[in-house]
Amino acid sequence: MKEMQFILMLCAAIVTASCDKPVDYGNVSVGIDYSINGNHLITDSLCYHNEAGNAFMITEIQWFISNMELQNEQGEWTPLEHREVDNLLSNPTDKIFYIDTNIPESQTLLMAPIPVGHYKAMRFTFGLDEDDNLSGLFSDMPESNMFWPEPLGGGYHYMKLNGRFVDADNELIPLNIHLGIGQNANHTEFYQNYFIVEGPIDLDILESKENLILLNMVVDNWFRNPNLYNFNEFGSAIMQNQAAQQALKENGQDVFTWAVFKETNEKDMKKEEIFKKLRHIMQGAAPKPHYWRWENVKKRYGIDKGQDESDK
Amino acid sequence: MNPTNKTGFWLLSIVLPLVFAACKPEQNHYTPTPYELRQPSYFPSKNNIPADNPMTEEGVALGRKLFYDARLSGRDGTEGIRSCSSCHHQENNFEYGTPTNTHHAMLPLINLAWNRTGLGWNGGVATLEDMVLAAVTSPVEINADTNQVVKYLQKTKDYPELFEKAFGSREIAFINVERAIAQFVRSLVSADSKFDRYLRGEEQLTEDELTGYELFCTEDGADCFHCHGGGGLALMTTNLFYNNGLDDEFNDPEDRSAITGSHWDRGAYKAPTLRNIAVSSPYMHDGRFTTLDEVINFYSEGVKDSETINPLMHHVMDGGVQLTDTEKDQLKAFLNALTDEHFLNNPDYSNPNH
Numbered sequence: 001m002k003e004m005q006f007i008l009m010l011c012a013a014i015v016t017a018s019c020d021k022p023v024d025y026g027n028v029s030v031g032i033d034y035s036i037n038g039n040h041l042i043t044d045s046l047c048y049h050n051e052a053g054n055a056f057m058i059t060e061i062q063w064f065i066s067n068m069e070l071q072n073e074q075g076e077w078t079p080l081e082h083r084e085v086d087n088l089l090s091n092p093t094d095k096i097f098y099i100d101t102n103i104p105e106s107q108t109l110l111m112a113p114i115p116v117g118h119y120k121a122m123r124f125t126f127g128l129d130e131d132d133n134l135s136g137l138f139s140d141m142p143e144s145n146m147f148w149p150e151p152l153g154g155g156y157h158y159m160k161l162n163g164r165f166v167d168a169d170n171e172l173i174p175l176n177i178h179l180g181i182g183q184n185a186n187h188t189e190f191y192q193n194y195f196i197v198e199g200p201i202d203l204d205i206l207e208s209k210e211n212l213i214l215l216n217m218v219v220d221n222w223f224r225n226p227n228l229y230n231f232n233e234f235g236s237a238i239m240q241n242q243a244a245q246q247a248l249k250e251n252g253q254d255v256f257t258w259a260v261f262k263e264t265n266e267k268d269m270k271k272e273e274i275f276k277k278l279r280h281i282m283q284g285a286a287p288k289p290h291y292w293r294w295e296n297v298k299k300r301y302g303i304d305k306g307q308d309e310s311d312k
Numbered sequence: 313m314n315p316t317n318k319t320g321f322w323l324l325s326i327v328l329p330l331v332f333a334a335c336k337p338e339q340n341h342y343t344p345t346p347y348e349l350r351q352p353s354y355f356p357s358k359n360n361i362p363a364d365n366p367m368t369e370e371g372v373a374l375g376r377k378l379f380y381d382a383r384l385s386g387r388d389g390t391e392g393i394r395s396c397s398s399c400h401h402q403e404n405n406f407e408y409g410t411p412t413n414t415h416h417a418m419l420p421l422i423n424l425a426w427n428r429t430g431l432g433w434n435g436g437v438a439t440l441e442d443m444v445l446a447a448v449t450s451p452v453e454i455n456a457d458t459n460q461v462v463k464y465l466q467k468t469k470d471y472p473e474l475f476e477k478a479f480g481s482r483e484i485a486f487i488n489v490e491r492a493i494a495q496f497v498r499s500l501v502s503a504d505s506k507f508d509r510y511l512r513g514e515e516q517l518t519e520d521e522l523t524g525y526e527l528f529c530t531e532d533g534a535d536c537f538h539c540h541g542g543g544g545l546a547l548m549t550t551n552l553f554y555n556n557g558l559d560d561e562f563n564d565p566e567d568r569s570a571i572t573g574s575h576w577d578r579g580a581y582k583a584p585t586l587r588n589i590a591v592s593s594p595y596m597h598d599g600r601f602t603t604l605d606e607v608i609n610f611y612s613e614g615v616k617d618s619e620t621i622n623p624l625m626h627h628v629m630d631g632g633v634q635l636t637d638t639e640k641d642q643l644k645a646f647l648n649a650l651t652d653e654h655f656l657n658n659p660d661y662s663n664p665n666h
Contacts, residue, residue, distance in 0.1 A: 044576055059576070059623050135544055140356045141428070141551065147544025149529035149537055156544075162623040172619075174626035178531075236626035239531040 025113035026205040028080065029212055029274050030068070032099050032107040034061065036219045043101060046164070046172070050223040052230035056165035056175060058219065062146065063159035064128050066096040067196075070114065070203065071121035078119075083110040096132060098143045106142075108274055119203040122213070126252055127158025127179065127194035152239055153181030153190040161222075165231045174236045177222070179249075182242035193245045195252055203260045210274060212261035221255045222248055342480035344368035347495070349425060352503040354511055354546045356426045359498075365441065365491045367498060370478040373664070375496030378489060380663040383468065385454055386461035394454045396447065396493065397663065403656050405588035406500065410602075415452065415566070417599035419584050420592055422655070425498040429551040433581040433597045436571045440494035445486075458486040465489070502587050502655040503546075510649070511543055517649060524646025527639055531626075534611065534633050534643050538624045539583040548586040548650060554622040555579035557615035557632075558596060567597075578620045590651050604647060608640050 034041035036048050036058075046057040068080040081094035100106045127133070133155035138144045146156040161177035182191035205211050223229035227247040238244035347367035349359070361367060378384055379400075382393035399418065400406040406421035416433050424431070424440060431437040437446055447453045448461065462484050465471045472482040479488045507525075509515035517525065527533035529542040539556070541548045553568040559579060568580035581597040595601040601610065615625060615632040627633045635643065655661070 136354060139354065140358045141545075144356065144545050145550045145552070147537075147542065150543055151526045151530060154544075164623055167629075171629065173629050174621075174623040176531075176623060176626050236629075237531040237535075 024116045024207040026116045026207045027083070027113050027210045028070075028111045028203075028205060029083075029210060030080070030109040030111065031212060031214050032109065032217070033214065034101070034217045034219055041101075041219060046166075048220070050220060050229065050231070052223065052228050052232075054165050054223075054231040056163055056231065058161065058163040060101050060163075061159065061161045061217070061219075062098075062100045062102070062142070062157070063126075063161075064096060064098055064146070064156065065109075066125045066128055066132055068095065068097075068109075068111075068122070068124040070119040070201070071123070072115075072117055072119050077123070078114045080109075080111040080114065083112045096128065098146070100142055103142065110274065114205055116205045116207050119201060119205065121198060122201045122203075122258060123196060123198035125194055125196050126256070128156060129194050130192060133181070133194070148180040148239075151187055153183050153187075155181055158194055161219075168232045175231060176237045176239075177248065178237070178239050179245060180239065182245040183240065184242070191242055191245070193249045195249055197253065197256050199258070201258065201260060212274070213258055214261060215256060215258045218255055218257055222251050225251060225254060227251055342476070344370045344478060347372050347499065349499065350501045350503070352501075352508070352546070355423070355503065356547070358428065359425045360428050360439070361425060361498060362439065362441070365494060367495045368478060370474070371492050371495040372499045374474045374478045375492035375494065375499075376661075377474065377664050378493050379496050380665055383464055384448065384456065384461060384489075386456045386458075386464045396454075399453070402658075402661055403591065405502075405592040405656070407592050409591070409593065411594050411599045416597050417594050419582065420588065421497050422500050422502045422587060423547055423585060424500070426547060427551050429553075429582070430571070434566055434568045434571050435553060435582055436566075440497050441487075441490040444490040444493045448489075458489075461489065462486050500655075500661055502652045504654040505587060505652040506649040507646075508546070508652070511546060518645065520642045520645040521649045522646075523639075524642040524644070524649075527635070527643050528646055534608075534635060534639070535624075535627065536586075536611075536643075539622075540586050549583045551582065553577065553580040553582050554624065555618065555620050556581075556583075556611075557617065557621045557625045557628055558600075558610070560616040560618040562618075562620070564597075576620055579618065580620070580622070586647060587650050588652055588656065590648050591656065604644055605640070608635070608643055612640065 041058065041061075043058055043060065046055060048056050048058070050056060069077040070080065071077050079095055082097075094112075097109050098106060099109075135147070135150060135154040138146070138156070143156070146160065148155050148157050158179040159177070161175075163175045164172050165175045167173050179193055182193050183189065201213070203211065203213065227250055229244075229247055229251060234241060234244040234247075238248075345368055347369050349361070349367060351357075365371075379396040382389075382395045382398070384395050385393040387393060399408045400421055401409055403409075407418040411417070419431075419433065429435055431440065431443050437443045445458070448456050449458065465475075466484045471484060475484050475488055475492075476482045478492060506515060506517065506521075510517050525542070528540075529537035536542075537545075539550055539552070539554050541550060555578065562579040564579075568577035568582075569575065571577075584592075589595075590604060593602050593604075595604075595607045601607050610632070612632045612635040615621075615628050617628045621628055
């Protein structure tokens with residue numbers, strides 16, 4: 001009996017010891033940027049053509065990304081959540097990020113520390129899924145300015161991409177690529193147009209480092225593959241055009257590329273420092289002040305090969 | 313220690329504390345009561361109340377008295393006196409109600425506690441406190457000398473005590489005039505229109521009002537919501553700045569581009585809240601329209617294209633959203649449902665000197 005007691009105590013001690021094993025965590029942040037035809041996005045400049053031949057310019061891009069997760073070698077997914085309650089952006093949930101080209105601070109996503117180790121894949125939701133896309137979720141701007149009217153399905157715009165394009169009459173007219181819940185003509189049926197993006201990543205999260213991921217929106221890909229998206233066909237505004245929403249949803253699958261920044265970054269970098277660093281990476285490699293090419297960035301900064309435009 | 317010394321020691325130990333107590337500075341009895349700002353559940357959670365000017369019952373009450381008091385001019389009636397309320401009329405959404413000789417029309421003084429994008433049509437005034445200073449000293453508004461205002465108020469029987477209660481000193485400083493009036497203006501909350509009751513599930517809109525709301529917030533309808541909110545943005549404004557296609561030439565040196573320096577902000581102005589819009593005439597930054605019908609007709613057929621028109625004005629190539637007469641009536645019915653009679657008649661916001 002005594003022996004049994006001893007064995008039980010020993011087992012308990014071993015179990016307790018294994019439970020106490022501390023897990024190390026490392027910081028990770030995600031920098032957001034945009035490219036068109038391989039060049040860094042310049043807003044308010046009529047210098048782009050899409051695959052359908054429409055000349056266009058972009059004024060602003062405002063969008064939501066949510067449920068970002070990294071997958072470790074064991075196949076487990078770890079959520080990326082806000083590191084801190086941001087003073088500027090009012091995210092009531094931990095896994096929704098609002099990103100706005102008018103708000104530079106919004107383009108650096110500081111994540112809560114995650115367990116150290118190697119991660120092999122990343123996934124996220126473009127926009128907001130059914131569980132998150134609830135009317136009234138955000139009461140403060142800028143997020144609340146993204147609301148999607150109840151008669152059109154409610155919730156929030158996944159994205160507002162505003163600009164102008166040259167139409168068939170050679171007039172420069174407004175372009176509002178607004179994505180969100182779609183609806184039929186009578187507004188009696190609604191369609192979820194968010195989508196999930198998933199792909200490989202080669203990311204080592206180190207305890208002592210600020211680990212940086214660069215996430216790039218390849219804007220021209222919205223209008224390319226598999227659907228040739230012609231602005232003249234779909235017009236200036238598409239909130240009530242499910243065919244346009246569906247085409248963009250399908251095209252969106254290859255809009256995002258990402259890579260890991262391997263240069264040493266000290267842990268406990270201040271937000272401003274991380275922001276500056278990411279800006280520097282994204283813009284500093286530019287052959288001209290306003291242009292950067294993804295390939296040049298990778299070469300210059302030793303960025304790991306990730307899913308990117310050249311892989312396609 | 314001999315007995316005499318002992319006695320001296322005890323005497324000292326009794327007297328010294330008394331002396332120190334007497335020398336202790338006079339207790340300050342300045343204990344204002346925190347003001348509880350009404351916070352509708354569907355309003356923003358973040359406000360613009362500055363850390364150095366928390367709202368208090370005493371501060372709001374003082375601000376209200378000052379708002380309605382022509383002694384804020386710092387001069388007597390022979391020279392022409394004005395108060396904030398000379399132009400900001402409660403029944404007109406705290407606007408004037410008719411065109412004025414100011415260089416721009418007024419913006420309503422409502423729900424500004426939640427405005428975080430600057431004040432005025434171009435957003436150039438950072439805080440309500442600054443706005444008070446600007447209004448008091450502007451030659452086309454109160455046109456006062458702040459030193460004279462302080463001197464004048466200091467001589468009155470009632471104000472020194474009210475300033476002491478609100479800010480802890482009978483010595484009046486103009487910064488506290490600014491703070492008090494800013495507190496009162498932040499207390500002006502409009503959240504009881506029929507549309508509010510609809511949002512709270514307390515009252516149904518009529519069929520015309522509902523159709524008007526659908527027109528209001530659909531791209532293929534009147535497409536107002538991108539700038540003027542709706543159920544998901546109940547302030548009924550984004551508080552952002554847009555060129556809405558009023559003109560195709562821009563000569564105003566005080567549009568939004570004056571603040572940002574951006575060419576793309578030529579002709580852009582703040583989207584005003586549409587709460588109480590029916591009683592907020594004149595309309596647009598220059599007050600060019602006097603009726604809601606004129607405004608609706610403009611958005612329906614009168615929008616002008618220009619290089620800097622906001623991309624959200626995507627109906628511009630048709631000259632506007634092209635509403636039928638019935639749709640115009642329905643849209644107007646919805647806009648009328650934004651009138652908040654409770655706010656416009658709220659005794660807490662009225663002249664306390666009456």
